[in-house]
Amino acid sequence: MASTQRWPEWSWVLLQLLLAVSFSQAEELVCQQTGDYENPQLSKNGGVILGGIFSFHSSWKNRQDSYKHKPLPLECTSLNFREFQFAQAMIFAIEEINNSTDLLPGISLGYKMYDTCGAVARSVRVGLALANGNEAVSAPSEEQCTKPAQVQAIIGETSSSPCMAIATVIGPFYIPMISHFATCACLSDKTKYPSFLRTIPSDYYQSRALAQLVKHFGWTWVGAIRTNDDYGNNGMATFTETAQQLGICLEYSVPFFRTDPPDKIRKIIDIIKASTSKVIVAFLSHMDMDVLIHELSKHNLTGYQWVGSESWIFDSQTAETDRHHILDGAIGLSIPKAHVSGMREFILNVKPLNSSGHEIFTELWETLFSCKFKQSESSTGNERECTGHEDLTGVQNGFTDMSLMPIFNNVYKGVYAVAHALHSIFGCNQTCQYKGQLDPLTVSFTLKGDEVYFNKNGDPAAKYEIINWQPTENGIVDFVTVGLHDASLPADKQLKLQNKSLVPVSVCSEKCTPGTRKVLQKGKPVCCYDCIRCAEGEISNTTDSITCVRCQPEFWSNERRDACVKKEAEFLSYEEIMGVLLTAASLFGTCMTVGVAIIFFRHRKSPIVRANNSELSFLLLFSLTLCFLCSLTFIGRPSDWSCMLRHTAFGITFVLCISCVLGKTMVVLMAFRATLPGSNVMKWFGPVQQRLSVLAFTLIQVVICILWLSISPPFPFKNFKQFKDKIILECALGSAIGFWAVLGYIGLLAILCFILAFLARKLPDNFNEAKFITFSMLIFCAVWITFIPAYVSSPGKFSVAVEIFAILASSFGLLICTFIPKCYIILLKPEKNTRQNMMGRGTPKSL
Structure with a gap:
C-alpha cells in the first residue's frame, strides 16, 4: 500500500513543481476576459495569493430557467457555520505564517475565498476564477498576459464531488489543490487529478478499516446506506469488496441523498424495517445524515447498531439532531484529535472580517446572533436589531462548537504545506527570492508535533480514532475514543480496540459449532447457511467449517462429531x-x-x-x-x-x-x-x-x-x-x-x-x-x-x-x-x- 511508506520526496517535489509552474505562466498570448467575473467572499492582498473554496451556504433556491435569456447567478441559502470555521482556520494559518520570521521571511500571503453554495457547477466556475483572474476588461487587450496565475495554490473543497470537478479543470494548469475533507479514493488517481493533494486519509483506507471493525465485532450480516455521490458510492464500493473478502454479507445497500423525494425515502425506511440485520453501515455525509435522522425519528427506528464514516461520527451537530436517540451506541472512524493553540479564539473572533467590508459578514453576524441590521434588506420589524457589539461568549450554536478541531487542523496543515513548499522553491534564508528553477531537495516538516507529509498519490498517513457514541445522564452524547486504526502497520496489528463490551449480534445464520458443517441456503448470500451435523466417522473441529473430515481407519468420530477417538479394539479376551x-x-x-x-x-x-x-x-x-x-x-x-x-x-x-x-x-x-x-x-x-x-x-x-x-x-x-x-x-x-x-x-x-x-x-x-x-x-x-x-x-x-x-x-x-x-x-x-x-x-x- 502506498500509505504504508513515506514519500515526502514525491509529495514535496510534486507540490513545489506545481507551484513553480503556476508562477511561470508569464509569456502568454493576448488574453481577454469573457463572461461575468466572480468576486471573492473573503479576500486579502499579499505577495502570494492562496485560493480558498468553501460552501459558505449549503443550498440554493430552485428556479426554472426559460433558456431565453442568460441565467441569473445562484441565490444561495442556508448559511453553513462549519465552512466559515474552515475559512477562519485558513486565515489563522496565513496570519501565523505572515507573522513568522522563519517561514517565508519578507513575503506576505494573501487569500481569496469563494462560496460554492454546495453546487458542483459553481465550484468549477470559482475554480476557473481563481486560476484566470477576475479583472474587468472593457475591450480586448493587445498586451500579453504577463501575470502569473491568479493564485499559487487552492485550499478546499470540503466534499469529494466538487473536488473532482475542480481538480479536473485546474489539473492542466498544475495549480496545487489541497483538500481538508475530500476522502474519495478516486482522487488518488494522478492520471486524472495530477495536482490534487489532501490532508485527510483516503477512503481507500477508511472503507477497509470499517470492514475490519465490523468483522472484529462478528457482524457478518449488515445493511448499508450511502450518500448518492462520489464520496458515498466509491467508499461503499470499496467497503463491499473488502467485506466480501472478510466473509461479511450485505443484506441491502441503498443510496440516499438529502434532496431525494419523500417516496424514495419511505422505500429506504421500509427496507430497514423489513431487514433482519441489526447493524447498519452509514457511509453518509453529515448533511445527509441529519436529514436521514429526521426521517428515522418519525418511524422510531431504534435498536440498531450504526457504524459511521468520519463525515458524521464525530459531528456534534449530528448528535444534537438525534433527539430520539436513534444513533445511541454508534461506532465509527474519526480523524485523530488535534489541538492548535490560539485557533479556537481566532475562529470565534469574527469582527476582523468586517474591517474589510465583506458583505457576507453581515449575513454571518445576523445568523450568529439571530438579529437584523437596520440596513439589511431582509430585516423585519419582528426581529431584534443587531448592534454590532454582540458577544459570542454566551452563544451556543454550530459556529461555537469546536468538535471539528481535527478538520480545522487539516486546513491548517494544508496552508503550512504550501508555505513550506514555497519556502523551498524560493530558496528562502533570511530573505526569499524566486529562483525560477525547482530545487529537488526533499522537504518535510513537523507541525505542532505532528509530522506532515504526502505519499506519491498525494495522500497523508491513514490513522483513525475509533469513536463510540455513549449517552450521558443528561441526554448529551459523549464521543469516547475506544480504539485506534493505523493503516501503516501490518494487517493483523492495524486495529486496536479497548475491552470489547457487550455488543449486539447481527448475523444471517448463527455460527456452525464444531461437529457441523455449513451448507449454503439456495438463492441467498454466502452468510446465510444451515448447519448440518457431520456424518458418522466424520468430524469438524473448527467453527463455521465448510467440510467434514473423515477420520483415519483406526479412529471414529465421538458423539459431538468434533474429534476423532481411537476405535475400541474388539477380540475375545480372558477378562470378559x-x-x-x-x-x-x-x-x-x-x-x-x-x-x-x-x-x-x-x-x-x-x-x-x-x-x-x-x-x-x-x-x-x-x-x-x-x-x-x-x-x-x-x-x-x-x-x-x-x-x-x-x-x-x-x-x-x-x-x-x-x-x-x-x-x-x-x-x-x-x-x-x-x-x-x-x-x-x-x-x-x-x-x-x-x-x-x-x-x-x-x-x-x-x-x-x-x-x-x-x-x-x-x-x-x-x-x-x-x-x-x-x-x-x-x-x-x-x-x-x-x-x-x-x-x-x-x-x-x-x-x-x-x-x-x-x-x-x-x-x-x-x-x-x-x-x-x-x-x-x-x-x-x-x-x-x-x-x-x-x-x-x-x-x-x-x-x-x-x-x-x-x-x-x-x-x-x-x-x-x-x-x-x-x-x-x-x-x-x-x-x-x-x-x-x-x-x-x-x-x-x-x-
Missing part, C-alpha cells in the same frame, strides 16, 4: 465373561480327560481296559487333552504366532484324535472278523499296523498344515469394515484353501470313522465299543456341520467363540461317548469288569 466361561470349559475338559487317563492307568490291567486296546485309548486321551488345550489359543489378542498355532494345532490334534478313534473302530471290526473260521485278518492289522495308520493319517494333516504355513499362513488382521465404530482384531486365514483343506480332511476322517462304527453297531453288546464311537462321531459331525453357517454369520469375536464351542463340544462328545461308560463300569460296576463278561455273547440289538 465369555472368555472366562470358555476358558473354564476348556480347563474342565482337560482335567476331566486327565482324570479318565489316571483311572485307565490305575486299572490298566483290568479286562475292560485291555479289551479296548489300551495303547490307542491312552493316545486318544492324550489327543483329547491337546484338543481341549488348543481352544485356549483362540482366546486373547491375535498375534503372528497365535494365529498360526491356533489353526494348525487344532487341525493336527483333531486328526490325531479322529485317527485314534478310527483305529479303535477298525480294531473292533477286525477283531470280530478274526473269529470267523479261516480268517487271518488280525495279522494284517496288528499293533504295528495300528500305530502306522494313526501316524499316516496324522502326517497327512501335518503336510497340509506345513504347505499352508509356507504358502500363505494366517496372520493378525484389523477388520474395519464389519463394524463402523470398532476394530475387530482377528486372524485372517491367509489361504482360504488351506483352512478348508484342514477342515475337509478332518471331516473326511470323521465321516469314514462314522461309517465304520455304524457297520459295527450290531456286534455283541458286552464287547461292542462301536456303538459308542458311532454316537461320538454323530455328535462330532453334527457339531461341525452346524459350525459352518454359524461361523460365517457370527460377527467379530463371536465367530471365534463359535469355533471354540465347536472344538469343546466335539471333544466332550468324544470323551463322554468313548470313555465315560468304561469309567462307569470300572468305578461303579467292578463286577462286570471281568474277562468272562467281556467275552460274553449277547443277542445283537439294533441301534
